[in-house]
Amino acid sequence: MIFYTYxxxxxxxxxxxxxxxxxxxxNIIRKELGKFQCDIHDFTSTYKNEFQESPFRNRSxxxxxxxxxxxxxxxxxxxxxxxxIPFSRMNLREPDTILRMAEYQAMIxxxxxxxxxxxxxxxxRNMAKKNLRVGNFTIEATxxxxxxxxxxxxxxxxxxxxxxxxxxxxxxxxxxDVFDDLDRFNIHNTHGLLNRxxxxxxxxxxxxxDSGFYQRFQHEKTAIVSALRPVLSRYSNPAxxxxxxxxxxxxxxxxxxxxxxxxQNDINQRMSAIYTFGQPLLGSAxxxxxxxxxxxTPNERYVRVVNGNDMVPHIGCGKCIQxxxxxxxxxxxxxxxxWKDCNGGKDLKCSSGxxxxxxxxxxHSAVGKLSMRGEFCRIASNS
Numbered sequence: 001m002i003f004y005t006y007x008x009x010x011x012x013x014x015x016x017x018x019x020x021x022x023x024x025x026x027n028i029i030r031k032e033l034g035k036f037q038c039d040i041h042d043f044t045s046t047y048k049n050e051f052q053e054s055p056f057r058n059r060s061x062x063x064x065x066x067x068x069x070x071x072x073x074x075x076x077x078x079x080x081x082x083x084x085i086p087f088s089r090m091n092l093r094e095p096d097t098i099l100r101m102a103e104y105q106a107m108i109x110x111x112x113x114x115x116x117x118x119x120x121x122x123x124x125r126n127m128a129k130k131n132l133r134v135g136n137f138t139i140e141a142t143x144x145x146x147x148x149x150x151x152x153x154x155x156x157x158x159x160x161x162x163x164x165x166x167x168x169x170x171x172x173x174x175x176x177d178v179f180d181d182l183d184r185f186n187i188h189n190t191h192g193l194l195n196r197x198x199x200x201x202x203x204x205x206x207x208x209x210d211s212g213f214y215q216r217f218q219h220e221k222t223a224i225v226s227a228l229r230p231v232l233s234r235y236s237n238p239a240x241x242x243x244x245x246x247x248x249x250x251x252x253x254x255x256x257x258x259x260x261x262x263x264q265n266d267i268n269q270r271m272s273a274i275y276t277f278g279q280p281l282l283g284s285a286x287x288x289x290x291x292x293x294x295x296x297t298p299n300e301r302y303v304r305v306v307n308g309n310d311m312v313p314h315i316g317c318g319k320c321i322q323x324x325x326x327x328x329x330x331x332x333x334x335x336x337x338x339w340k341d342c343n344g345g346k347d348l349k350c351s352s353g354x355x356x357x358x359x360x361x362x363x364h365s366a367v368g369k370l371s372m373r374g375e376f377c378r379i380a381s382n383s
Contacts, residue, residue, distance in 0.1 A: 061380055064375055064376065064378055065380040068369075071368060071369055078382055083100075087160055092273055093327075100160075101243065102277060102372060103133050103134045103370070104166050106370070106371060108124070109376070110124050111377070121139060134157070138155065139153055141227035151220065152166060152250075154227060154231055165224070165257070167246035167253045169250040186210060187214050188208040189203055189205070197221070198260065199263045202286065207284060207286040208286075209283040209284075209287050210283060210317045217256035224257065232267065244258045244273070251278055251280070254276055255274065255291070274302045275303050277305045278365075284319060289323060304326045305328075305330075305331075308363040309360050312361075312364050314352075322352065324344050325344060325345070326345055327344060337369060
C-alpha cells in the first residue's frame with residue numbers, strides 16, 4: 001500500500017511538472033502543487049510518527065496525576081460534584097462535559113500488563129475507584145479484536161444517568177486497524193448501497209464513504225447493536241442519556257455507528273450526544289453533511305473535538321471533507337488550553353485555517369492536558 005501511494009506521488013509530480021513547462025492553467029497548477037505538498041507532508045509525517053511513542057508516554061504517576069488535576073481551573077478535583085451531575089444537566093459543549101467523555105475514551109487504552117491487572121477490562125473497572133470525572137461506572141458489555149484487546153465497551157453510570165458507548169482508536173500492533181486506516185478506496189451510494197445502513201441518504205455517486213472505516217463499522221455493527229439494546233432497555237428511564245464516543249479511527253467508527261443509530265428509531269430517541277476526538281476525514285461532502293444534519297435534528301448532538309494542530313482531522317480519502325454543519329470545538333492553544341467554538345467545519349479561524357506544514361501528530365492523543373492513551377490509567381486516586 002505504501003509503495004503504491006509513493007508511485008502515485010511520483011506520477012503526480014511528473015504530470016504537474018509537464019503541465020508547468022507548457023504554462024497551462026497556471027493558477028490551477030499552483031493550487032495542485034500546494035495540495036500535493038500538503039499530501040507529501042501528511043504522508044511523511046504520518047508514517048514517521050504513527051509508530052513512534054506519544055509525547056505523553058514515559059511520564060511518572062505524579063506527572064500524569066498533576067496534568068489531570070490541572071484540567072480543573074477551580075482546583076476542585078477532589079470534590080464529588082464533578083462526577084455526580086447527570087449528563088442531561090450538563091452543557092453539551094462545555095469543556096468539563098467534553099473532558100468527562102475524554103476520560104471514558106482514554107480508559108479503553110488501559111492495559112493489564114501496564115497495571116498488573118487480570119485483564120484489560122478489569123483495568124478499566126479499577127478506574128471507577130479513583131474519583132475521576134467518570135465517577136463510579138459499570139461495564140455492561142465489551143468487544144474485542146482478534147488479539148483479545150478491548151475494541152469497544154458500553155458503560156452505565158447511575159449517578160450521571162448515562163450510558164456510554166466507547167470506540168478504540170488505532171492499535172498499531174493490530175494489522176486490521178492499520179489496514180482500515182490505509183484503505184482509501186470509496187464506497188459510493190450510486191445504487192443505494194449505503195441505504196441499507198443509512199436509509200435517509202440520497203442515492204448518488206456523490207455520496208460516498210471511506211472503505212476502511214465503513215468495513216470496520218460493518219464488521220462490529222451487529223455485535224454492538226445486540227449488546228446495546230438490552231442495556232438501553234435495562235435503563236429505560238428517559239432521564240438516562242445515551243452518548244457515543246470515539247477517538248482517531250474509533251472516532252470515524254463512532255460517527256458511522258451514530259449515523260446508523262439515527263436510522264433506528266428506538267436507539268435514536270435515546271441518543272443524546274456524539275463526541276469524536278481527532279476524527280479523520282471519512283466521506284464526501286454529500287455523505288458527511290447529510291449525516292450531520294440528521295444527527296443534529298432537532299437539536300445539536302454532534303461535537304467534533306480537535307486538539308491544537310492535530311494532523312489527523314485533516315487527512316483521509318482524496319475529496320473527503322470536514323462536516324460543514326458540525327461546529328468544531330477547537331483547543332486552539334494546548335499549552336494554556338484555550339477552547340474555541342467554531343462556525344462549521346470550514347471556519348478558517350479554527351483548525352481548518354492551520355497551514356498543512358504546521359499540522360503535527362504530537363497533539364493527536366490528548367485533549368488539552370489530558371492524555372488519551374494508556375498512561376492515563378496509571379493516574380493516582382484523587383479521593
